[in-house]
Every structure is written in structure tokens, then in C-alpha cells.
Amino acid sequence: MLGFKGLLTHVIRKIHERRLGKHDHTTGSSCPSPPLSSIHRSLPAWARDRRLPRPATSGLLPIFLVSLILSNLLTPSPSLYSPHHSSLYTPPPQPTAGPHITTSIIVPTFHEHDNIASLVQTTYSALPSLLAKETEFVFVDDDSQDGTEEEVERLRREGFLNLELLVRARGGGESGLSSAVIRGFERARGTRLVVMDADLQHPPSAIPQLLDALEESKSPMALGTRYGEGVAMDRNWPLYRRVISWGARMLARPLTTASDPMTGFFAVKKDAFEASAPLSPMGFKIALELLLSIPKASNPPEVPYAFGVRTQGASKLGAKVIIKYVMQLVHLYRRALGILWHILVAGGITGAVWAAKKGLGLRRRGLGGRLTGQRRGGGLLPLYRNESKMR
Ligand SMILES: Nc1nc2c(ncn2[C@@H]2O[C@H](COP(=O)(O)OP(=O)(O)OP(=O)(O)O)[C@@H](O)[C@H]2O)c(=O)[nH]1
Numbered sequence: 001m002l003g004f005k006g007l008l009t010h011v012i013r014k015i016h017e018r019r020l021g022k023h024d025h026t027t028g029s030s031c032p033s034p035p036l037s038s039i040h041r042s043l044p045a046w047a048r049d050r051r052l053p054r055p056a057t058s059g060l061l062p063i064f065l066v067s068l069i070l071s072n073l074l075t076p077s078p079s080l081y082s083p084h085h086s087s088l089y090t091p092p093p094q095p096t097a098g099p100h101i102t103t104s105i106i107v108p109t110f111h112e113h114d115n116i117a118s119l120v121q122t123t124y125s126a127l128p129s130l131l132a133k134e135t136e137f138v139f140v141d142d143d144s145q146d147g148t149e150e151e152v153e154r155l156r157r158e159g160f161l162n163l164e165l166l167v168r169a170r171g172g173g174e175s176g177l178s179s180a181v182i183r184g185f186e187r188a189r190g191t192r193l194v195v196m197d198a199d200l201q202h203p204p205s206a207i208p209q210l211l212d213a214l215e216e217s218k219s220p221m222a223l224g225t226r227y228g229e230g231v232a233m234d235r236n237w238p239l240y241r242r243v244i245s246w247g248a249r250m251l252a253r254p255l256t257t258a259s260d261p262m263t264g265f266f267a268v269k270k271d272a273f274e275a276s277a278p279l280s281p282m283g284f285k286i287a288l289e290l291l292l293s294i295p296k297a298s299n300p301p302e303v304p305y306a307f308g309v310r311t312q313g314a315s316k317l318g319a320k321v322i323i324k325y326v327m328q329l330v331h332l333y334r335r336a337l338g339i340l341w342h343i344l345v346a347g348g349i350t351g352a353v354w355a356a357k358k359g360l361g362l363r364r365r366g367l368g369g370r371l372t373g374q375r376r377g378g379g380l381l382p383l384y385r386n387e388s389k390m391r
Pocket residue numbers: 107108109110111112140141142175176177180196197198199201264310314315316317
């Protein structure tokens with residue numbers, strides 16, 4: 001079976017033979033075929049031009065421009081939180097008796113009933129006694145309805161007086177880890193804010209180091225890092241989690257020099273948070289958002305800590321969290337790069353189209369060659385060459 005190019009060659013050859021009168025009418029056989037170059041020369045100029053393959057780059061400029069416009073129009077604009085304008089909560093008054101609260105530990109919770117008591121007890125016993133007296137917990141729960149409220153009340157009765165609980169009602173229009181942390185910041189009485197998970201994956205014994213790093217460095221933020229020197233990841237942390245964590249870090253690499261911008265264990269000064277640029281509190285990665293939004297926070301001191309595995313309750317890290325992280329990155333890159341972000345997106349799409357066109361072209365040529373019994377890469381010219389060999 002002839003391929004399209006084989007058929008075209010055949011038609012061109014027949015036309016050429018007619019024009020040159022080389023058909024032997026007595027035998028019905030054709031004279032030897034002329035070389036392709038002479039056929040090409042005998043074609044009218046428009047046909048010669050038409051036979052030239054279109055370069056793979058043709059039509060790319062409109063694709064680039066359309067992609068540029070679409071990137072501008074379609075990149076989602078997250079609703080932004082501005083500490084100056086969007087506050088919902090204010091801190092309760094300082095305790096009338098005893099030391100003032102200087103440090104607030106913000107803990108977002110969702111179905112963490114089983115972890116609350118051990119977190120509170122372990123933390124208060126890990127802090128030096130003065131610091132313990134000046135420290136409060138602010139739990140921000142998304143209406144878990146698993147007994148978290150009763151558990152906090154029980155701990156208060158046991159003597160842990162500085163426990164605040166903020167419950168955000170279901171259907172109240174706001175939920176999620178990052179916004180929980182931000183609402184906790186608003187509610188906090190301390191001037192130093194520590195963020196940690198409820199499940200004891202972040203060691204309470206590292207809180208004083210984190211606060212020291214914050215004070216000594218004069219930086220508005222200090223980060224706990226799972227990737228510091230001499231720190232080993234818990235051996236039971238599953239491989240897929242390591243891969244996700246590694247990928248997430250690599251994607252954020254161009255944005256920050258921090259070794260673990262995905263960490264959920266960090267400290268920030270309250271006045272620095274209040275001076276932050278507008279935030280997009282989506283997903284889990286509020287530390288990264290703050291790093292890029294708080295003035296002078298981009299190069300924070302880091303405190304290595306050993307990241308444990310959750311022993312109680314269920315993980316909330318799922319596909320939805322990963323998708324939100326990618327959306328957050330899009331927003332952060334766009335903010336960091338401005339128009340250059342859209343140029344890169346449009347360039348990427350155009351490059352992909354060019355590669356697809358080129359790949360398709362190569363495949364077609366290869367297929368045409370095979371259909372006409374040619375080697376890969378053969379076109380019109382090799383067909384004639386082979387024929388002349390056969391003669
Ligand atoms: N308020 C609130 N807290 C949340 C939400 N999702 C997660 N959290 C809390 O945020 C913290 C981190 O969530 P985890 O599920 O522990 O996430 P992770 O540490 O990455 O995953 P694991 O290693 O499996 O524990 C925990 O204290 C959760 O209870 C949420 O939607 N709302």
C-alpha cells in the first residue's frame with residue numbers, strides 16, 4: 001500500500017512523464033524515472049513552494065500570545081487575608097493574677113481529641129517554669145464534635161488555666177489549617193507565636209530553642225526544620241510521604257532558601273504578622289506563605305528537630321491538600337515574578353505545542369516511510385533512489 005507521499009510521488013512522476021512525452025505507448029512501459037530534482041524543477045513555482053515542508057515553528061506566535069492572555073485571565077486569584085482589615089477576633093484580656101502571657105502556642109485541630117491532653121501535659125512539663133507560666137495554648141478547631149471542647153474544659157479544671165479554644169462552626173464559610181492558624185494569631189495574647197500540630201509530631205522540648213532563635217536573630221520568624229544537620233527522619237515515616245515532602249520542597253526552592261518551608265513547626269512575632277502583606281491562607285503551608293509575606297522574614301534562623309510519626313488520630317494530608325499546595329505555589333510564583341510568570345507559562349505551553357508538532361511530524365515521516373517500504377526517515381527522495389537501484 002502506498003503512503004500519502006508515495007502516492008504523491010507517483011502522481012508527480014506521471015505528470016512529468018506526460019509533459020516530457022516519455023511514455024512508451026507501444027509497450028505501455030515508462031521510461032526510467034527522472035531524478036527528483038528534475039521533477040522539482042519542472043514544477044511551477046507555486047507548487048515547488050508548496051512542497052516545501054512547513055517549519056515546525058510556524059503558527060507558534062499566535063499560540064504564545066493566546067496562552068499569555070489566557071494565563072492572565074485564568075490564573076486563579078485567591079481571596080486574600082489582610083491582617084489589617086480582615087481580623088475577626090481580638091485577644092482576651094491578660095490574666096488578672098500571675099504573669100502576663102508572652103507566648104502563645106497556636107494549634108489547629110481537627111479530630112484530635114485523643115492528642116489534646118498529652119500535648120498540653122508534655123508541653124508544659126517541657127518548658128522552663130517561668131516560660132510555662134507565661135505561655136498559653138490557642139486551639140482552633142473546625143467543629144470536630146469529637147469531644148475536643150469537653151477535653152479542653154476538663155484540662156482547665158485540672159489546673160491548666162491558659163487554654164483558649166476557638167471553635168469555627170461548620171457552614172460558617174471558613175475552615176482549613178492555614179486559616180485556623182491565622183485566626184489563632186488574632187486571638188493570641190502573646191507577642192511571640194508558636195505554631196505546632198496537635199499530634200506530637202513536633203517535639204515540645206524544641207519550643208524554647210525556637211523562641212531563643214527568634215529573639216537572638218532579630219528575625220521576625222524562626223523555623224523548625226526536619227532537614228537540619230544531625231536530624232534523622234523517623235524510620236517509620238512512609239516512603240510516599242518522603243517523596244511528597246521532597247517534591248513539595250523542590251517546587252518551592254526558587255522562592256526561598258529555607259531548608260524546610262513546608263514545616264508546621266515555627267515561631268513568628270505577632271507584630272511582624274500584623275505587618276504582613278496580604279496572605280492567601282489556603283492549604284497546609286502557612287509557614288511558606290508567611291515567609292514570603294512578612295517583611296525581612298525571607299532568611300529565618302532554623303532549629304533542627306526530629307519529626308515523629310503520628311500515633312493517635314488520623315492524618316488529614318490527602319490529595320486535596322496537595323492540589324491546594326500547587327494552587328498556593330501558583331499564587332506565590334505569580335506574586336514573586338509578576339508578568340514574567342505569565343511569559344513563562346505561555347513559553348511553556350508554546351514549547352509543548354512545538355515539541356508535539358515536531359514529534360508528530362517525525363512520527364508521520366517514519367510511518368510514511370514504513371508504508372512505502374522505506375527505512376525510517378525516508379521521504380520522496382529515497383523512493384526514487386531505491387527505484388534507481390532496482391533498475
Ligand atoms: N482547624 C483545622 N485543623 C486542621 C485541619 N486539617 C488539619 N488540621 C490540623 O493540622 C495539624 C496537621 O495536620 P496533620 O493531619 O497532622 O498533617 P500532617 O502532620 O502533615 O500529617 P501526618 O504526618 O499524617 O500527621 C493537625 O493538628 C490537624 O489536626 C483543618 O481543616 N482545620
